[in-house]
Amino acid sequence: MSLQPPLISISPTRELNELFSDIHPPLTPRQAELESARCLYCYDAPCVKACPSEIDIPSFINAIHHDNIEGAAQTIYSSNILGGTCARVCPTEILCEQSCVRNKEAECAPVLIGLLQRYATDHAQFEGHPFSREPDTGKRIAIVGAGPAGLSCAHRLSMKGHQVEIFEAHEKAGGLNEYGIARYKMTHDFAAKEVDFILGLGGITLHTGTALGRDVSLVDLQAEFDAVFLAIGLQGTRHLMLDNEDLDSVQNAVDYIRELRQASDLCELDVPKRAVVIGAGNTAIDIACQLKRLGSEDVTLVYRRGAESMSATGHEQAIAKAHEVQIKTWSKPERLLVDEAGMLMGMEFRSTTLDQGELIDLDTTYSIHCDAVFKAVGQTLVLPENETDLLSQVKSGKLVVNSEFQTAIPKVYAGGDCTAIGQDLTVEAVQQGKRAAEAIHSSLILADKA
Known part of the structure; x- marks a missing residue:
């Protein structure tokens, strides 16, 4: 994947790696002592x-x-x-x-x-794993997705004595932690180490490169396992619905972040001189700040509403400003500007405002010159077309579950970003995976007693 020129030369690898060190340096022992007091x-x-x-x-x-x-x-x-x-x-x-x-x-x-x-x-330096497994129950649970929700669920179920198998579509486990978080927040191979730590409990088998609807089916998992937990996240990205959106220089922010996180040499990345980021969440902040660290001269983040409506926290917005990211609000994407050769030249925006609580367009427009546009306007649930039972469980773009994380499909549970429960936060996904594991365990135990 490459951007169209013009591109800029960026710093040597060592200097770039230093720019992607921890954004918040860890506490020293003395600082931890004083802060804990x-x-x-x-x-x-x-x-x-x-x-x-x-x-x-x-x-x-x-x-x-x-x-x-x-x-x-x-x-x-x-x-x-x-x-x-x-x-x-x-x-x-x-x-x-x-x-x-x-x-x-x-x-x-x-x-x-x-x-x-x-x-x-x-x-912390443990002698062995800090947790132990209860006696084997003879029950087997399949988990689809090795992100935060899936890993959390797997660990808790294994502790309860169940055998767990995780099916992950990507070649690495970790989900968002491995592929989607800014490199300066999750440095080095921390996500992989955390996966190894969880698997170290035992009782968990990981299958990578194994996708639902392609390599395994929900029907087969239902037949083979005592329960199934879906932690499939949100794989798709919303579109701007503009002409020329299929240009190579118009990318999904999550795709570029994934490429950045997996790059062994940051110097090999294509970096635009001038970039526009569309969105107002943490992903938009992450891509904008990382572009600045990579060497982009001008990065402008554009949002259709006011700063107070941005889903990125004030802390994240402050990080963007510290990186000299320009933030323009009350601006709606109107048109991608291309030259006669079909090369991206910039983007046109229409000013917006609120009228009795409704967002409306104004007559004024303006343009921003750029070499690349990154879309961070939200992610969507993508399900295999051949999983018809699962498709029937979608409402308003998310899987429907009850308070016990059960879907209407027998033995099938779901949690994390693919459901509408809670906020789309890593910590929420971890909690939902844990709670779903407790619900699955209780259901299996009750079934045995019945």
Whole structure:
């Protein structure tokens, strides 16, 4: 995959790798000691209520304060087996840290819960795996998708004594963690190490390069396994519905991020001199900032509504501004501008406004010169056409499940981004995988007693 010229020369590999080091440097032991001492260890801690995965935050911070790093990590992993990832990517500024009572103290600054969680999970040194499996139940569960929801579900089911097989379409497990998160948030091979850590429990077999509807069918999985959990995420990307959208220089942001994350040499990437990013979420911020780090001179993020409506948090927006990404709001994509040779020259936008709560177009338009356009306007559920039973379970673009994560298909459950439950956050996916595992386990146990 390549962009159309003009392209720019970028820095040597070593310099680029340094630009993609951790955006938030980890705490030193001294910093962790001082920060853990700031926690008030609240009895009815609001930070725990704000954590989607229900981590006992005061307990793990107290363990760090008493130099019990393994105990701290054990507390985190017992609620969130992907605690290392979530410490890096979770929007703590609008969850646990926003609820921290220290915000109401004189310093008006929360305990740095995310960084303390990362400190514990990065430094814990267990003798063997921190969890053990219960006696084998003889039950087998299939999980489709090795992203956060699937891995979380697999780990919890294996702990309960079930045999689990994961079927992953890509060549690597990890899902969004491996392919879709900004490289400066998840550095090196952390996602792969976390997968190995989860598989280290035992009782879990991973099949990569195995896609639903192509290599395995839902009907066969239902027949062979006692339960099936679908954690297939959102694989498609919404279109702008504009002429010339099929140009090579008009790309899906998630595709470029995937290519960037998998690149062994960042110097081999094609980098536009001037880029436009369409969108207002974390993916839009991630692609815009990474383009700047790669060497793009001008990157403009454009959104049809106001900044207050952007799904990217204020923290993420501040990161974009720190990277000198220009953010233009109240602008709707109108037209892709191409020259006589069919090369992208820029993009035209129409100004918008709100009228009695409804977004309307204005008469004014303007253009931005660019060499590439990256679409980050949301992802969609894509199901194989031959999986007719599964297609019947889609409503408003997501799989329909009940409170126990069951679909209307016998023995089939679903969780993560492919359902409409919760927010599209990694920590939410982990929690849903865990809760689905508990529901599957309870169902199987009840079936045995019946």
